[in-house]
Amino acid sequence: MAVYQHDVLVVGAGLAGMRATLAAQEAGADVAMITKVHPVRSHSNAAQGGINAALESRGDNWDDHAYNTVKGSDYLGDQDAIEIMCQEAGPAVVELEHMGVVFNRDENGRLGTRHFGGQEVARTFFVADITGQALLHALYEQIMKYNPRVYEEWFVTSLVIEDGKCCGVVALELMTGQIHLIKAKAVILATGGTGRCFEPSTNGLVVTADGQGLAYQVGVPLMDMEMVQYHPTTLKGNGVLMTEGARGEGGYLLNSEGERFMKTYAPNMMELASRDVVSRSEQTEINEGRGIDGCVLLDLRHLGRELIETKLAYINEVAMDFANVNLAEEPCPIRPGNHYEMGGIKTDVHGVTSMPGLYAAGECANVSVHGGNRLGANSLLDTVVFGKRAGIHAADYSRQIEQINVPDSIVSLDEGRIKSFFDKKDNTDTPATIRLAMGQAMNEGVAVFRDEAGMQAAYKTILELKDRYKRLGVHDSGKIFNTNLLFAFELGFMLDTAETICVSALARKESRGAHYRTDMPDRDDENWMKHILVQNTGEDLPTVDFSPVTVTRWEPQIRSY
Amino acid sequence: MKVKLDVGRFNPESEGDKSFRQEFDLEVEEYYTVLDALMQVRDYEDPSLAMRCSCRASICGSCAMKINGTSGLGCNTKIVDVIKKDGTVKVDPAGNLPVVKDLVVDMEPFWSKVREIKPFLQTKGPEPQDEYIAPQQAMLDLVKPVGCIMCGACVSDCTVLEVDSNFIGPAALAKASRFIDDPRDEMNAERFAQLNQYTGVWDCTRCMACVEVCPKGVAPMDRIMTIRDQIINAGIKNTNGARHAEGFASIVKRYGTLDETQLVIKTFGVLNPIVALKNIKALFGLLPVAYRALRKNKLPPVFHHKIAGVSYIKNIFKKLGA
Ligand SMILES: Cc1cc2nc3c(=O)[nH]c(=O)nc-3n(C[C@H](O)[C@H](O)[C@H](O)COP(=O)(O)OP(=O)(O)OC[C@H]3O[C@@H](n4cnc5c(N)ncnc54)[C@H](O)[C@@H]3O)c2cc1C
Numbered sequence: 001m002a003v004y005q006h007d008v009l010v011v012g013a014g015l016a017g018m019r020a021t022l023a024a025q026e027a028g029a030d031v032a033m034i035t036k037v038h039p040v041r042s043h044s045n046a047a048q049g050g051i052n053a054a055l056e057s058r059g060d061n062w063d064d065h066a067y068n069t070v071k072g073s074d075y076l077g078d079q080d081a082i083e084i085m086c087q088e089a090g091p092a093v094v095e096l097e098h099m100g101v102v103f104n105r106d107e108n109g110r111l112g113t114r115h116f117g118g119q120e121v122a123r124t125f126f127v128a129d130i131t132g133q134a135l136l137h138a139l140y141e142q143i144m145k146y147n148p149r150v151y152e153e154w155f156v157t158s159l160v161i162e163d164g165k166c167c168g169v170v171a172l173e174l175m176t177g178q179i180h181l182i183k184a185k186a187v188i189l190a191t192g193g194t195g196r197c198f199e200p201s202t203n204g205l206v207v208t209a210d211g212q213g214l215a216y217q218v219g220v221p222l223m224d225m226e227m228v229q230y231h232p233t234t235l236k237g238n239g240v241l242m243t244e245g246a247r248g249e250g251g252y253l254l255n256s257e258g259e260r261f262m263k264t265y266a267p268n269m270m271e272l273a274s275r276d277v278v279s280r281s282e283q284t285e286i287n288e289g290r291g292i293d294g295c296v297l298l299d300l301r302h303l304g305r306e307l308i309e310t311k312l313a314y315i316n317e318v319a320m321d322f323a324n325v326n327l328a329e330e331p332c333p334i335r336p337g338n339h340y341e342m343g344g345i346k347t348d349v350h351g352v353t354s355m356p357g358l359y360a361a362g363e364c365a366n367v368s369v370h371g372g373n374r375l376g377a378n379s380l381l382d383t384v385v386f387g388k389r390a391g392i393h394a395a396d397y398s399r400q401i402e403q404i405n406v407p408d409s410i411v412s413l414d415e416g417r418i419k420s421f422f423d424k425k426d427n428t429d430t431p432a433t434i435r436l437a438m439g440q441a442m443n444e445g446v447a448v449f450r451d452e453a454g455m456q457a458a459y460k461t462i463l464e465l466k467d468r469y470k471r472l473g474v475h476d477s478g479k480i481f482n483t484n485l486l487f488a489f490e491l492g493f494m495l496d497t498a499e500t501i502c503v504s505a506l507a508r509k510e511s512r513g514a515h516y517r518t519d520m521p522d523r524d525d526e527n528w529m530k531h532i533l534v535q536n537t538g539e540d541l542p543t544v545d546f547s548p549v550t551v552t553r554w555e556p557q558i559r560s561y
Numbered sequence: 562m563k564v565k566l567d568v569g570r571f572n573p574e575s576e577g578d579k580s581f582r583q584e585f586d587l588e589v590e591e592y593y594t595v596l597d598a599l600m601q602v603r604d605y606e607d608p609s610l611a612m613r614c615s616c617r618a619s620i621c622g623s624c625a626m627k628i629n630g631t632s633g634l635g636c637n638t639k640i641v642d643v644i645k646k647d648g649t650v651k652v653d654p655a656g657n658l659p660v661v662k663d664l665v666v667d668m669e670p671f672w673s674k675v676r677e678i679k680p681f682l683q684t685k686g687p688e689p690q691d692e693y694i695a696p697q698q699a700m701l702d703l704v705k706p707v708g709c710i711m712c713g714a715c716v717s718d719c720t721v722l723e724v725d726s727n728f729i730g731p732a733a734l735a736k737a738s739r740f741i742d743d744p745r746d747e748m749n750a751e752r753f754a755q756l757n758q759y760t761g762v763w764d765c766t767r768c769m770a771c772v773e774v775c776p777k778g779v780a781p782m783d784r785i786m787t788i789r790d791q792i793i794n795a796g797i798k799n800t801n802g803a804r805h806a807e808g809f810a811s812i813v814k815r816y817g818t819l820d821e822t823q824l825v826i827k828t829f830g831v832l833n834p835i836v837a838l839k840n841i842k843a844l845f846g847l848l849p850v851a852y853r854a855l856r857k858n859k860l861p862p863v864f865h866h867k868i869a870g871v872s873y874i875k876n877i878f879k880k881l882g883a
Pocket residue numbers: 011012013014015016017034035036037038039042043044045046047048049050051131132154155156157190191192193202203204207210211241339340361362363364376377378379380381383
């Protein structure tokens with residue numbers, strides 16, 4: 001069996017993963033990156049709107065960005081982490097510019113900005129409406145330049161734990177169907193979000209909560225998983241996103257009566273209030289009969305064809321392809337849709353988790369900078385700032401320890417799992433049917449508005465599906481590019497993660513950020529200014545624990561926009 | 562809506578090295594894309610059907626394939642737009658790349674060509690403290706080529722790659738143009754020298770296929786033509802392509818029409834022994850063409866005559882400053 005070994009192994013090649021890889025390499029580590037899709041197919045691609053930073057060199061200040069982020073988080077974000085992110089934002093964006101990102105400029109050739117939700121100051125840097133793609137390709141250009149080893153189209157099936165430390169991964173090579181052991185002194189999870197636990201979602205088909213599932217399996221706590229963001233402007237059919245940049249550029253939200261209904265809910269910030277606020281307002285309009293076919297309207301006509309075709313060209317294309325709407329000519333039906341997981345693997349500000357040798361960064365991690373609600377354009381920032389920090393710290397850590405010896409036979413565990421999937425091929429159930437049932441249950445019970453009964457019902461469904469999953473078989477027995485097998489593994493991660501979301505949501509007995517309970521509509525700072533930790537201790541059901549929120553300068557206040 | 566998906570398949574494990582076709586009769590929604598239909602097959606009928614897809618929103622570049630013989634993205638091609646009268650849609654793996662299984666091709670030849678052009682920003686001297694200052698319009702103009710999602714649809718349909726796999730191809734050249742036109746990049750001389758070689762910009766036959774199939778409006782051929790101009794303007798003339806273009810222009814300027822015989826002489830540098838020696842093979846390669854032309858009475862006259870209004874043509878050249 002081939003032996004693969006590195007100082008640092010980064011799982012995931014989205015923005016967080018590639019940033020971590022480059023940082024670890026620069027810090028002198030032998031680093032490799034492993035990814036189930038080619039790096040530029042990662043879902044960071046889909047980010048449209050932009051990346052936030054308060055550039056001090058132009059008179060903005062990071063304090064204000066930090067305050068907006070704290071308020072946006074509904075005071076659940078850890079303020080020390082938020083301060084670090086906002087302080088490092090400016091240099092991070094300049095660094096990306098130096099790598100070659102073609103950020104939009106102002107008339108003087110300096111970086112230009114656009115407005116984004118939850119902030120009075122325009123501090124979102126962008127590349128038309130393809131910011132994520134532009135960033136992802138720029139980072140991949142750096143990967144091609146510095147050339148670390150990339151295990152491309154390799155799927156991590158489990159983490160290797162010896163002596164209480166993470167010391168590698170087991171992975172399935174898609175092209176050959178072979179199972180491999182890759183040893184590493186440090187492993188960084190940068191596997192992205194949980195979108196596919198819901199149906200529909202703005203997230204791509206590959207966003208299947210693998211990292212959360214991997215960490216959960218080995219007993220690392222997931223934090224604040226109930227904080228699931230519903231984006232205010234998504235297309236009805238397939239859930240594809242229409243960027244917040246559309247409202248940042250001046251777009252309106254209208255109800256069936258042609259009214260800009262946000263004036264009732266957020267008279268100051270209007271369409272640019274925080275996402276949780278806008279999504280709830282839309283859902284209220286729809287529920288009270290002022291929607292159209294379960295949607296409200298995004299109206300950009302007054303922005304003019306030229307602006308739409310230069311700064312919002314991609315969403316214009318998407319609206320045309322998927323909704324048959326030309327944004328310059330007619331308003332587009334949109335509704336709140338599953339979009340982002342604020343919660344994730346609990347880490348400190350260096351990406352360190354509770355398991356020695358295991359790090360996490362990007363959407364799969366929870367530092368926590370987004371708390372109960374992430375501000376638009378703060379996530380790309382999170383990926384590059386904390387990706388880099390995790391890369392540096394892991395490189396450092398790897399210098400201080402010896403590789404723990406792992407027997408090659410460890411792969412037989414996952415080989416056994418594969419064999420057992422093949423053995424159950426007479427069961428006619430498929431990953432697709434179970435996933436769909438899970439997605440619909442989650443979208444029903446753990447969405448914009450929640451209550452005890454609805455969440456219980458979703459959880460009950462998830463437990464039933466987990467039971468069905470135990471009997472799931474894989475029908476394609478081929479070795480080469482067996483996606484049937486891949487989906488079976490992914491489904492396991494998603495079901496575990498969906499369970500943690502339900503358990504966390506049921507545990508929080510208040511409304512905060514994205515977690516809005518119609519049966520407990522108030523925020524309760526006295527009892528619930530705390531994080532919820534869900535952990536797998538090897539029992540049937542996960543355990544729930546709590547940890548304090550770090551407050552540095554901003555005491556909780558009433559949140560209005 | 563009913564549709565018959567006619568899929569070109571290949572599975573080296575179970576079917577050996579032969580490809581085969583398989584039809585799937587499906588009931589699909591009006592708004593379905595080709596990718597939606599393929600996923601319906603894979604998820605509910607034949608789990609062994611292999612394909613790549615990630616974003617399902619035309620941004621990740623995973624799902625390039627041939628649809629009714631023309632390359633495009635499965636995820637932004639709607640069934641209703643491509644269904645044939647007999648109710649079928651034909652799907653095949655992307656071309657000009659080795660097939661691994663069904664619709665999955667080996668992208669390594671694609672990426673190795675991208676790597677060849679040194680696909681990263683290269684500057685000289687120290688980085689500025691803040692961002693590079695760059696003209697607003699220049700950065701806006703870069704949005705289109707930066708929007709290339711590396712899907713390979715252009716490569717899949719490139720007519721030159723079909724006959725000469727050494728050609729660096731439309732995607733890599735479009736990527737190169739993204740750096741050439743970037744005011745921050747300072748390696749244009751080196752980039753031009755490389756792209757001027759055999760396999761570079763002069764190999765394109767301007768068939769337009771890449772422009773037509775590109776889902777992102779990158780228009781690789783237009784960028785290749787721009788690079789050609791840039792190379793000539795940079796004063797690099799030492800190539801068949803550059804000599805071809807220059808010779809073409811000078812002959813038309815002199816005679817008012819093209820003289821193919823002279824063009825061959827100018828292109829292959831027949832009057833310069835060193836260049837001619839290098840091109841000897843290509844020159845001999847032209848002999849059968851000349852012979853066939855002779856037999857069909859189409860050989861260009863050895864002594865070319867000026868056309869009547871050639872002075873007007875000279876005036877056009879003058880106005881253009883050429
Ligand atoms: C439509 C959309 C628009 C958005 N717009 C914005 C925006 O404008 N601004 C903003 O700040 N944020 C935005 N976001 C959020 C932001 O894009 C994401 O949170 C962020 O890009 C996540 O990056 P990541 O690196 O953590 O994960 P990803 O980019 O999702 O990368 C995950 C990586 O992990 C790999 N991987 C996963 N599982 C495995 C496994 N088991 N084995 C091996 N590899 C694995 C994948 O191959 C992939 O390379 C948007 C999100 C969406 C969906």
